[in-house]
Amino acid sequence: MMNSRAMARWLALALLAGTADGAHAQSATEAELKAAYLFNFALFVEWPDRGQPTFTICQYGADTLGAGAHALARRTLHGKAITVRKAADNEFTGCDLLYIASSEKSRIRALTASLRGMNILTVSDAPGAAKEGATIGLTVEDKRIVFEVNVAEARKSNLVISAKLLDLARSVVGAP
Amino acid sequence: VIKAIQRFFSARRRIPVRTELLSLISVGIALLIAGALLTSFQYWSLRDSLRQDLSVQAHIVGDHVEAALAFRDKKAAEEILGALRASESIAAAAILDADGNVFASYDRRANGATPVPPLPGALAEREKVQAEHVIDYRGTRLGLVRLTASLDPTYVRLAVFVAATLVTLAMSMILAKLLISGTHKAAKRAEERLNYLAHFDPVTNLYNRHAFNERLDFAIERARRFGGRVALLLLDLDNFKAVNDTLGHQAGDALLMNVAQRLLLKLRRGDTTCRLGGDEFAVILENIPDGHQAAVVAKNVVESIAAPFQLESQEVFVTASCGVGLFPDHADGAERLIRNTDTAMYHAKEAGKNIAAMFRGEMNEKANRRINIEGGLRLALERDELQLYFQPKMDSRRRRLTGAEALLRWRHPDHGFIGPAEFIPVAEDCGLIIPIGAWVLRAACMQAAAWDREGRDAIGMSVNVSALQLKDPKFIGMVADALSLSALPPHRLELELTESMLMEDVESNLAVLRRLRALGVHLSIDDFGTGFSSMSYLKRFPINTLKIDQSFVADLPADKENAGISQAIIALAHTLNLKTVAEGVETESQAEFLASSGCDYLQGYLFSPALPASQFTEWWDRGDFLVSKVPQPAASDTGVAVAG
Numbered sequence: 001m002m003n004s005r006a007m008a009r010w011l012a013l014a015l016l017a018g019t020a021d022g023a024h025a026q027s028a029t030e031a032e033l034k035a036a037y038l039f040n041f042a043l044f045v046e047w048p049d050r051g052q053p054t055f056t057i058c059q060y061g062a063d064t065l066g067a068g069a070h071a072l073a074r075r076t077l078h079g080k081a082i083t084v085r086k087a088a089d090n091e092f093t094g095c096d097l098l099y100i101a102s103s104e105k106s107r108i109r110a111l112t113a114s115l116r117g118m119n120i121l122t123v124s125d126a127p128g129a130a131k132e133g134a135t136i137g138l139t140v141e142d143k144r145i146v147f148e149v150n151v152a153e154a155r156k157s158n159l160v161i162s163a164k165l166l167d168l169a170r171s172v173v174g175a176p
Numbered sequence: 177v178i179k180a181i182q183r184f185f186s187a188r189r190r191i192p193v194r195t196e197l198l199s200l201i202s203v204g205i206a207l208l209i210a211g212a213l214l215t216s217f218q219y220w221s222l223r224d225s226l227r228q229d230l231s232v233q234a235h236i237v238g239d240h241v242e243a244a245l246a247f248r249d250k251k252a253a254e255e256i257l258g259a260l261r262a263s264e265s266i267a268a269a270a271i272l273d274a275d276g277n278v279f280a281s282y283d284r285r286a287n288g289a290t291p292v293p294p295l296p297g298a299l300a301e302r303e304k305v306q307a308e309h310v311i312d313y314r315g316t317r318l319g320l321v322r323l324t325a326s327l328d329p330t331y332v333r334l335a336v337f338v339a340a341t342l343v344t345l346a347m348s349m350i351l352a353k354l355l356i357s358g359t360h361k362a363a364k365r366a367e368e369r370l371n372y373l374a375h376f377d378p379v380t381n382l383y384n385r386h387a388f389n390e391r392l393d394f395a396i397e398r399a400r401r402f403g404g405r406v407a408l409l410l411l412d413l414d415n416f417k418a419v420n421d422t423l424g425h426q427a428g429d430a431l432l433m434n435v436a437q438r439l440l441l442k443l444r445r446g447d448t449t450c451r452l453g454g455d456e457f458a459v460i461l462e463n464i465p466d467g468h469q470a471a472v473v474a475k476n477v478v479e480s481i482a483a484p485f486q487l488e489s490q491e492v493f494v495t496a497s498c499g500v501g502l503f504p505d506h507a508d509g510a511e512r513l514i515r516n517t518d519t520a521m522y523h524a525k526e527a528g529k530n531i532a533a534m535f536r537g538e539m540n541e542k543a544n545r546r547i548n549i550e551g552g553l554r555l556a557l558e559r560d561e562l563q564l565y566f567q568p569k570m571d572s573r574r575r576r577l578t579g580a581e582a583l584l585r586w587r588h589p590d591h592g593f594i595g596p597a598e599f600i601p602v603a604e605d606c607g608l609i610i611p612i613g614a615w616v617l618r619a620a621c622m623q624a625a626a627w628d629r630e631g632r633d634a635i636g637m638s639v640n641v642s643a644l645q646l647k648d649p650k651f652i653g654m655v656a657d658a659l660s661l662s663a664l665p666p667h668r669l670e671l672e673l674t675e676s677m678l679m680e681d682v683e684s685n686l687a688v689l690r691r692l693r694a695l696g697v698h699l700s701i702d703d704f705g706t707g708f709s710s711m712s713y714l715k716r717f718p719i720n721t722l723k724i725d726q727s728f729v730a731d732l733p734a735d736k737e738n739a740g741i742s743q744a745i746i747a748l749a750h751t752l753n754l755k756t757v758a759e760g761v762e763t764e765s766q767a768e769f770l771a772s773s774g775c776d777y778l779q780g781y782l783f784s785p786a787l788p789a790s791q792f793t794e795w796w797d798r799g800d801f802l803v804s805k806v807p808q809p810a811a812s813d814t815g816v817a818v819a820g
Contacts, residue, residue, distance in 0.1 A: 040246045043316060078314055164243030168252055 033145055034138060035068025038123060041136055041147075042077050042097055044165035048119055048158050055080040056094050058087035060111070061101030064125065092120060100124035100134060108132040116156045130173045135159065146170040196360055203352045204345075211341040218337050222330045226265055227305050230323050233263060234309035238321040241271055241280075242313045250280050257282035260323075267304065267326040271311075273319040303327050377451040379429050380436035388450035388458050392510045395448070395462050396503050406503040407470035408513050409459040409477065410521045411439075414495045414529040416455035427487050431494065434487070438480045442473070457496075467502055467534060474500045474532035482530055495530035497521055506535045519543050545591070549602045552588055557611060561587050564619050565786035568795070569638065569757060569779045572771040577796060579636030579670070581779065582620035583786045584612070604644055613645040614654045621662035621669060623789055628664070632796070638670040640702065643677035652691050659695070666696030670721065674702050682713055693718040700757065705745055715752060722749045724775070726760025733769035743773045750774065 038057060055077045059065060065072070069084045076082065087095055098120050100108055105126035112122050112133035122134045129137030130148035135157060137148045152174025154161050166172055237256060244252035253271055260266045260282055269282040305325045311318040375387040383391065395406045413435065420428035432451070439449050439457060448460040459477070464470050481496040499521025507513035516535045523542075524533035556562050562584060569579035586594045603609040617639055624637040645651050659666050671692065678685050678701070689699060700721035701714075705728060728742045742758065749756045758770045761780030770778060784795055 037247070043246060043313060044243060077316075162243065164240075168243050168247050168249050 031066040032068040035065045044162035046160040054083045057084045057097045058095035061104035064101045097121045102126035119158050150174045207345045230307035234307045234321045234323045238309040238311045245318045253280035265325045268324040270322045380451045383450040385452045391448045405464050407461040407464040408501045408517045410499045410517045411457040411496045413455035434485050442476050474498045478532045497524035497529045498532035501535045566792045567786040569777050572778045581638040609642050609644050617658040621658045621664045625662040625664045640672045670698040672700050672702040721755045723757045729760045732766045746774045
């Protein structure tokens with residue numbers, strides 16, 4: 001088991017590779033970067049307290065996080081251990097964050113509509129996911145990961161997104 | 177000794193300069209210390225506030241940069257750091273990630289465009305202040321913000337502060353110097369003034385009594401050590417009081433000043449001239465070869481003062497009496513010398529004033545006799561040594577006894593008979609005149625009453641009154657007591673007053689005389705014509721009789737002037753409805769002349785000298801004075817025609 005310091009070092013290296021320097025982009029997979037982003041999103045979002053002992057990240061559709069999912073499972077968020085699991089239809093109870101694979105793009109609108117009020121942060125790397133109804137949509141642009149935030153969806157899911165996160169978003173959807 | 181004194185004085189003068197410098201230096205040091213303390217305080221407070229600012233800034237930057245750091249958004253992080261440009265003091269900033277690697281940095285010198293070498297260590301520790309803030313978001317440590325501020329702007333501000341402090345300090349020093357030297361000058365002036373007041377007389381600018389004592393001690397000490405002779409001259413102005421009373425104090429002061437100038441003119445440079453107070457002056461002559469030399473100086477001084485003084489428009493005449501004493505000839509010390517010279521001065525006064533008298537040993541004997549007299553006089557009353565003599569007063573036409581003048585005699589157990597001229601002034605000096613006067617009054621009244629009881633003719637009794645008695649508030653009571661005790665009818669008592677004592681304080685005397693007259697007592701003026709009676713006062717005084725002084729009676733009628741004067745007095749007295757008495761009548765021709773001139777009463781050796789009471793009654797009983805040798809009085813009783 002890696003200690004937390006070594007873990008942080010690994011994560012930082014991974015992040016650095018993805019953002020600042022194109023030369024290092026190859027050393028970390030896109031999937032691992034996306035997993036790191038999920039962690040960061042979770043960091044800047046506030047959930048209504050549900051009293052659960054763990055923070056649960058659910059994957060819907062194809063497993064696109066790969067090794068990134070294992071890395072996430074080793075971390076803690078707000079003092080809670082992170083668990084990562086697959087979620088099929090109607091298995092969303094207990095999920096704090098639902099990662100919808102880009103393969104499920106056509107279902108995003110129906111899925112997010114059904115999840116409203118369940119306090120689940122929906123994230124998807126499908127193109128235009130935020131406009132489809134996901135709270136955060138991830139895309140790769142010029143080898144960099146950028147994201148869009150749909151604040152209307154966030155409100156419907158009772159989530160508060162930090163202004164600091166919004167500052168970094170490429171665009172914000174659904175702002176009044 | 178003089179050199180030592182001069183050294184002492186010059187040393188004293190140098191001290192203030194040194195103390196002034198010392199005070200200035202201490203003020204300067206105090207100000208410098210205060211300036212240094214203020215500067216270091218300023219440095220620490222500037223540094224501390226910079227550190228606090230930096231810490232706040234680090235917090236703010238850390239707060240803003242959290243998301244950018246989490247998402248590795250370097251551009252966003254650098255934008256946030258770029259905002260630090262607004263803060264002048266921040267020289268550099270760096271954001272380190274959780275591993276301690278620099279993620280984003282800012283350098284003021286780089287203008288935000290190109291990266292510059294990493295900062296830590298670029299500035300020496302003394303020139304910078306650093307603040308670090310750990311970026312910790314919801315329990316997740318994201319990294320670190322490190323802000324570095326250059327102290328250069330602080331040093332610039334500090335330099336400005338130091339410059340301002342130095343300017344203030346310099347100005348304070350200038351102010352302090354002005355104040356110190358001002359205070360110093362004032363203190364020095366005050367000291368000089370005090371020294372002057374302590375040693376000089378402000379009216380004449382001569383040395384005062386204090387300085388006189390010092391100088392005399394000094395001169396005597398020197399004469400004692402190195403030999404030589406010191407002469408002391410004590411001068412007293414004879415009639416200064418009159419000048420002061422008639423011309424006022426300002427004129428009196430002006431006169432003193434003029435006297436001082438004349439003294440200085442007559443003396444050598446080394447002589448010390450002092451004013452001891454009032455109208456007393458003293459001169460110390462050092463290295464005087466002999467007494468003769470001192471006497472010459474004294475004579476010159478007395479003569480120079482006798483010349484008239486011009487005070488404003490008036491010519492004023494004063495004279496001085498001078499005593500001369502010599503050390504070591506007349507005394508073995510300063511105190512003795514002063515006493516003996518004073519005795520000599522009193523001799524000069526008694527010898528007629530306006531002269532200088534050298535001290536002689538017998539003067540002290542005379543002074544001692546005076547002391548003896550004073551002591552004896554105190555006992556004289558108790559021991560019954562005082563005795564009254566009576567001189568008859570005759571009616572000038574009928575040659576009948578009409579009264580007696582009581583005259584005091586004192587038989588001293590050691591010195592025998594002492595004349596009133598000798599002991600009355602002593603009695604006046606020591607205040608014994610009051611009880612003696614009361615005794616005389618009582619004894620005279622009792623004698624007159626006793627003669628009455630013997631069945632004799634009622635005669636008047638004249639008693640002389642001293643000026644001091646007249647001033648005594650109990651005097652009227654004493655007169656009344658003497659009258660009631662003896663049961664003598666008041667009109668039989670006649671009090672004899674002198675002109676000069678009446679003129680001293682006219683208004684209060686007038687009141688006393690009126691009250692005496694109210695008792696029924698008769699009043700006469702003794703020695704009339706010898707003083708300077710004002711005729712208008714004479715008219716106001718409630719007197720009954722004028723006594724013609726014996727100096728006008730002498731050589732009558734041959735002396736035409738005396739004849740004129742006595743006739744004029746008689747005429748004046750009659751005009752004012754007063755009686756006249758002539759004193760000192762010794763010859764028949766005098767008596768005849770006076771009687772024919774209209775003089776009412778005669779007194780003198782022609783009839784009898786003053787006699788003790790028993791002999792007086794014998795003389796009275798013999799009655800040989802009754803043999804009339806007087807021609808019948810002229811029809812006109814003024815007798816002025818005869819004088820013509």
